[in-house]
Amino acid sequence: MAGANGAATNGSVSGEAQITFLEAIRQAMFEEMERDPAVLLMGEDVGVYGGAFKTSEGLLERFGWERVIDTPISESAIIGAACGMSYLGLRPICEMQFIDFIVCAFNQITNFVAKGHYLWNAPAPIVIRGPSGGGVHGGPFHSANPEMYFVHTPGLKVIYPSTPYDAKGLLKAAVRDNNPVLFFEHKFLYRRIKGEVPAEDYTVPIGKAVVRREGRHLTILSYAAMMHTSLEAADALAKEGIEAEVIDLRTLLPLDEETILNSVKKTSKCLVVHEDTKTGGIAGEIAALLCEKAFSDLDGPVLRMTSLDSPVPYAPTLEEHFLPNAKKIFSAAKELARY
Amino acid sequence: MGAGITKQMPTELTREKYLALYYYMRLNRAVEDTMVKLFRQNKIVGGLYSSLGQEAISVGTCYALEKKDWIAPMIRNIGALLVKGVPPRDIFMQHMAKYDSPTKGRDGTSHFGDLENLRIVSPISMLGDLIPVMTGVAIGGRYLGQKIVTMTWIGDGGSSTGVFHEGLNFAAAQKAPFVLILENNLWAYSTPVRRQVPLENLADRAKAYGIDSYIVDGNNVVAVYNAAREAVERARAGEGPILIEAKTFRRLGHAQHDPAEYVPKEMRAYWEARDPIALYEKFLTAEKLLDAAGKKAIDDKLDTLLAAEREFAENSPMPPAEFAEGGVYCTGDDCHKIRAKWERPIAEVTPPKSSVKAVWNVPGFGSGKGSGGADAPIHFGDTPQLVAERPANNGRPGKAAAKPATRNTPKKAKAAAASASRKGRR
Numbered sequence: 001m002a003g004a005n006g007a008a009t010n011g012s013v014s015g016e017a018q019i020t021f022l023e024a025i026r027q028a029m030f031e032e033m034e035r036d037p038a039v040l041l042m043g044e045d046v047g048v049y050g051g052a053f054k055t056s057e058g059l060l061e062r063f064g065w066e067r068v069i070d071t072p073i074s075e076s077a078i079i080g081a082a083c084g085m086s087y088l089g090l091r092p093i094c095e096m097q098f099i100d101f102i103v104c105a106f107n108q109i110t111n112f113v114a115k116g117h118y119l120w121n122a123p124a125p126i127v128i129r130g131p132s133g134g135g136v137h138g139g140p141f142h143s144a145n146p147e148m149y150f151v152h153t154p155g156l157k158v159i160y161p162s163t164p165y166d167a168k169g170l171l172k173a174a175v176r177d178n179n180p181v182l183f184f185e186h187k188f189l190y191r192r193i194k195g196e197v198p199a200e201d202y203t204v205p206i207g208k209a210v211v212r213r214e215g216r217h218l219t220i221l222s223y224a225a226m227m228h229t230s231l232e233a234a235d236a237l238a239k240e241g242i243e244a245e246v247i248d249l250r251t252l253l254p255l256d257e258e259t260i261l262n263s264v265k266k267t268s269k270c271l272v273v274h275e276d277t278k279t280g281g282i283a284g285e286i287a288a289l290l291c292e293k294a295f296s297d298l299d300g301p302v303l304r305m306t307s308l309d310s311p312v313p314y315a316p317t318l319e320e321h322f323l324p325n326a327k328k329i330f331s332a333a334k335e336l337a338r339y
Numbered sequence: 340m341g342a343g344i345t346k347q348m349p350t351e352l353t354r355e356k357y358l359a360l361y362y363y364m365r366l367n368r369a370v371e372d373t374m375v376k377l378f379r380q381n382k383i384v385g386g387l388y389s390s391l392g393q394e395a396i397s398v399g400t401c402y403a404l405e406k407k408d409w410i411a412p413m414i415r416n417i418g419a420l421l422v423k424g425v426p427p428r429d430i431f432m433q434h435m436a437k438y439d440s441p442t443k444g445r446d447g448t449s450h451f452g453d454l455e456n457l458r459i460v461s462p463i464s465m466l467g468d469l470i471p472v473m474t475g476v477a478i479g480g481r482y483l484g485q486k487i488v489t490m491t492w493i494g495d496g497g498s499s500t501g502v503f504h505e506g507l508n509f510a511a512a513q514k515a516p517f518v519l520i521l522e523n524n525l526w527a528y529s530t531p532v533r534r535q536v537p538l539e540n541l542a543d544r545a546k547a548y549g550i551d552s553y554i555v556d557g558n559n560v561v562a563v564y565n566a567a568r569e570a571v572e573r574a575r576a577g578e579g580p581i582l583i584e585a586k587t588f589r590r591l592g593h594a595q596h597d598p599a600e601y602v603p604k605e606m607r608a609y610w611e612a613r614d615p616i617a618l619y620e621k622f623l624t625a626e627k628l629l630d631a632a633g634k635k636a637i638d639d640k641l642d643t644l645l646a647a648e649r650e651f652a653e654n655s656p657m658p659p660a661e662f663a664e665g666g667v668y669c670t671g672d673d674c675h676k677i678r679a680k681w682e683r684p685i686a687e688v689t690p691p692k693s694s695v696k697a698v699w700n701v702p703g704f705g706s707g708k709g710s711g712g713a714d715a716p717i718h719f720g721d722t723p724q725l726v727a728e729r730p731a732n733n734g735r736p737g738k739a740a741a742k743p744a745t746r747n748t749p750k751k752a753k754a755a756a757a758s759a760s761r762k763g764r765r
Contacts, residue, residue, distance in 0.1 A: 037688045038679040040482070063689065066482050072512055074505035077471040081509060084475025087409075087454050088483060089679035092475075108502070111463050112472065119446040120461040122454055123669035125677055154667045178669035178677055 019197055022190040024164035025055050025129075028171035029093060031201065033063050036091065039175055042069040042078050043095030052097050053131055053190060075104035082126040083113050083180075091175055096130030099184060100144040113180045114155030127174045131187035132160075133225055133275055134312045135323060138187075143312040143319075145224075145276040150182050151253045151285075157206055158253040160184040162227035164195035166250055169204030177206060186224040186275075193228065209256035211263065215243035217337045218269035218300075221260060221286060223249040226275050226324060233329035242337045252282055260286065261294055268299035269336050273329055278306040300339035305332045344559050344622035352561070356402075357628050360560050362637060363398040364616050367418035369641045370427045373649055374434055378595055382653070384436040385447055390415035392558070392590035393524060395615035397492075398422055399563030400520050400583070403571050404490060409476050411460035411469040411491040414449055415522065415589075419492070423457050427645060431652035439651075444658035445666075466497030470506030470519065474580075477515035484683025488574045492520045496527025498541055507580065511548040514579035518570045521582060522557065524589035529601045542584035550580050557585030558615040561622070 019027070033039045041056055041063075047070040050057035060068040071078050075096060082092035096102045102109070109128065116122040134143035150156050157179055161167040167185065174181035212227065213234050222230040227248045234244040245263050249256065264270050270290060272283035283304035290302050305324050313319050371389055378387045390397060397418025401410060412419045417430060432440035433451055441451035442461075452461035460476065462469055473489040480487035493503060498521055510517045523541050525532050538544070545552035551573070555566040563585055570581040588610035592599035623629035669675050 034689070037685050067688070069478075069513075072505070072509055074471075074509055076468075076502045077474065077505035077509035080468060080471025080502065080506060081475030081478060084460070084472040084477070084489075085479035085482075086677075087460065087476055088479040088485075089677050090479050090482070091677075107465050108468055108471070111465055112468050115463070116461070117669050118667050119450065120442050120452050121675075122452060122461065123675045123677060125669075157668075178671055178675055 016196040016198060018194045019164055020191050020194050021164045021167055021185070022053060022055055024168040024195070024197055025171055025185060026057060026059075027197070028168040028175075029056065030059060030062070032093075032172055032175045033059065033067065035201070036175075037067075038090045040067045040069065040085065040090060040092045041095065042071055042082060042092055044071055044073055044078075044097045046070060046095050051095060053187065055185075056095070075101050076108045079105040079108040079113065079126075079128065082128075083108070083116075083124050086124045086126050087122065091125050091127075093127045093129060093175065096128065098138075098142050098144075099130040099132035099146060100141050102128065102130065102146060102182075103149070106149070109150065109156070109180070109182075110153045114153045116155070117179070118155060123178045124180050125178045127171070127181050127183055129171070129174075129183035129185060131190065132184040133186040133188055134307075134319060135188040135225060135275075137314065137316055137319060138312075139314040140311040145184075145274075145307075147182070147184055147252055148276060148280055148282060151282060155180065156253060157181040157251065158184070159206060159251050160186070160224045161204075161250055162186070162189065162224050162248055164193065165197050166204050166210075166248075168197050169202050170206065170250065172201075173203040173206050176203065181206070184224065188225045189228075204250070207251045207254045207256055209247050209249045209251070209259040211245065211259070212248050213244065213246040215245035216267055217242050217244060218271060218333060219245045219247060219260075219263040219267045220271050220273060220329070220333060221247050221249060221283075222273040223252065224275065226273050229324065229326050230273050230329055232326040233333060236326065236330050237333055237337070240334065242334065244333055244337075249282075255282075255285070255289075257289060257293070260289065264290055264294050265297045268297055269339065270298070271303045271305060271329070271333050271336050273305045273324060275307055275323060277309050278304055279309050281306050300336055303332055303336050305329050344561055344618050352564070354628055357561075357623060357626075358633075360398060360402060360564060361616075361619060361623060361629065363402065363418060363422050364394040364560060364619065365637055365641060366421050366427070366644075367394040367398060368616060369645055370417055370421065370430055373427075373645050374431065375595070377431065377435065377649075383434045385434075386594040386596065387434065388414045388448065388594050389589075389591040390417055392610060392614060393522060393587050394418050395560035395563050395619070396520065396522050396557045396585045396587060399560045400490065400492075400518075400567040400585075403564055403567035404488065407458070407485070408487050408571070409458045409460065409473065409480075409489040411452075411462060411473050411489075412449060413462050413466075413469070413492045413494070413497075415494075415524075416492050417449060420449060420459065423459055425453075425457065425459070426648065428648040428651045431649060432655055435652060435655075436657065437652060437655035438658040438662070439655040443662060445662075460491075465500075465502075467493060467500035467502040467506065469493075470503055471509060472506075474506055474510040474513065474515045474517055477510065477517040477574075477580075478513050481516060482688075483679055483681055485680070486516075486575060486682070488516045488518060488571050490518045490520065490571070492522055494527060495521070495523040495525065495532040495541055496530070496535060498544060499535055507544075507548050507550075507582070510580040511550045514577065516574040516577070517580040518567065518574050519580065519582050520567070521584045522587060523584055524557075524587050525606075526589050526593075526599075526602065528593040528597070529599075540584060542582060545582040548580075548582075550582060551578070552582040552584065554584045554586065557587030558610075558613045558618060560615060560619050 046056045047060040047068045078094050082094045085092045113124045159170050161170050220230045234246050237244050272286050287302040308322050397416040401419035401422040436444045452459040469491040473491045477489040542552040542554045553566045555562050
């Protein structure tokens with residue numbers, strides 16, 4: 001059914017291919033819509049324009065206006081309508097043009113979508129995705145990391161991948177999941193990183209972290225763009241004889257406690273790195289988890305390396321100061337290793 | 340405003356249907372009367388809301404739907420739940436937080452639904468959120484070929500929320516088969532409608548979305564039914580969403596705790612004299628559809644039914660404490676098998692064969708990486724030109740049939756309804 005045009009639009013070739021993070025997301029949506037006609041895409045400018053970042057390029061052409069729906073600028077209507085569609089067994093993907101705008105639909109997500117299964121046995125298999133994160137001088141309203149508003153909401157799942165492989169596999173898993181899944185796409189990664197993805201269909205399990213680099217002196221937990229920054233810091237640490245174990249959380253809700261605890265039991269020290277602001281960030285949650293379940297294994301304080309507790313500032317000098325970087329991670333990790 | 344009901348729908352309503360409307364209004368009131376008793380015995384958990392005096396709206400609108408259609412009732416729409424087929428015991432148990440209730444005690448009041456059988460979407464307390472949700476059900480149903488209509492209700496208060504606008508605008512842009520009933524009961528808790536909205540007729544809001552609206556006497560069940568029936572048929576035929584403003588009055592306070600002393604005595608007296616059930620009984624008697632024996636039979640039927648339903652509800656246990664745990668996530672196929680029910684060939688969908696003519700072509704659209712690079716036909720709703728090309732009345736008796744809905748409304752309202760109807764047809 002795909003035909004020559006479909007294959008070209010799909011963009012995948014036989015064997016492993018190096019693709020961008022952005023292309024991984026586009027392929028995941030394309031392939032899921034190809035696989036299951038119950039999958040639809042809704043959002044602002046996702047159709048004719050192909051999405052503000054071109055993540056849905058070619059989808060309207062392939063799947064038509066009933067499945068690739070250009071919506072008014074109405075985030076609550078997008079999420080609400082997706083929820084309604086899901087009651088008929090459809091599996092809509094909602095794009096927030098920038099994830100900052102997800103809070104415009106906060107009530108719809110946290111009160112309507114998230115509570116349905118618990119309260120009245122109504123699952124809502126929808127995916128809400130969009131570009132998030134800073135480092136691209138987007139300013140205070142186009143750089144947000146609002147994941148923790150939703151990690152605090154029972155009933156949702158929250159994914160924040162760092163590689164093209166994970167982005168594609170986790171987005172496919174999100175579409176097939178019976179629950180509302182929030183899928184954050186760090187826009188810094190969209191075109192800056194490439195990775196290999198298999199030609200065949202695959203998914204990455206939701207709720208599983210992965211060890212990106214093995215080590216024994218301390219554990220660095222991170223996700224999304226900061227994952228790459230943390231690996232850079234780990235390289236520098238290695239040159240000083242400090243072997244950091246770097247773990248990519250990938251899913252923030254539900255959190256993979258097992259992988260975290262196993263690593264910390266081995267290294268006895270933990271640094272959590274995230275681009276989200278410090279107060280109420282997931283680092284605090286992880287610190288509490290380690291106090292509850294690994295207190296006797298710890299040989300030092302659980303440290304947090306995060307953005308400052310402020311809105312994301314606009315000027316490059318300010319934003320650079322606001323964000324964590326490899327140097328800051330290196331210093332914090334070195335201090336912790338010597339503790 | 341005329342105080343009586345006249346026979347307005349010469350053909351469609353049979354004796355059986357006239358009496359069904361009566362039965363459901365009586366059932367609605369009897370269920371709520373029973374709950375007031377339970378409330379006074381401290382058997383209701385939390386608040387108790389009333390639709391006293393508004394029964395004609397819940398019953399008349401929901402009765403206009405087909406079994407396959409979807410509803411999302413609000414707090415004062417117990418009548419709609421009953422018409423859809425919810426047994427009174429479920430409503431009692433919900434309010435009593437019992438383990439046998441539809442939500443097993445996890446939520447209360449009329450906050451429950453049924454996706455599988457009755458096709459009811461549960462409300463949440465935040466007003467207006469059901470509008471985009473029911474828009475989504477309507478669009479989804481159209482995509483699956485199900486030919487369903489969706490309906491929800493909103494109050495005068497809820498019509499000021501942002502999501503009312505987002506939802507109704509999106510429904511209009513998508514021409515969703517969706518009917519929105521705006522129950523203007525004149526009060527949002529303690530705030531009169533005039534202090535919320537500087538409009539005589541809230542139906543005027545429809546103009547902003549380019550959709551048709553009706554204004555109807557909400558205490559006249561026949562008028563309500565006729566307006567709803569026409570709206571539902573038009574929505575099903577693909578004419579897009581329709582707004583019905585039903586003018587009524589909230590006879591009790593916001594909830595049981597509220598004596599509503601802020602309501603002027605004259606206003607209350609005026610509306611109490613226009614009780615929808617009393618008016619309808621008068622009409623049914625005059626039309627020789629109901630006599631004393633018939634009324635007695637319904638009295639007895641309701642007494643017997645509600646005594647049994649109440650007993651069942653009272654005997655149901657409270658949920659075990661540990662039931663608070665778990666159930667947050669759907670665990671997969673073992674929990675819910677989620678499958679779309681296609682009523683059109685899937686082959687029509689991939690690659691898409693649109694039933695809508697292309698509105699315009701984007702030259703070289705998709706010439707970027709990963710697409711075919713051809714000119715793309717864009718099918719996205721109607722442009723004004725396409726609307727103009729249609730037959731003037733679209734082959735449907737819209738304007739003529741709108742009259743019965745407005746016959747018993749004030750002159751101003753009648754004029755506004757007629758103009759809304761004309762405006763919608765351009």
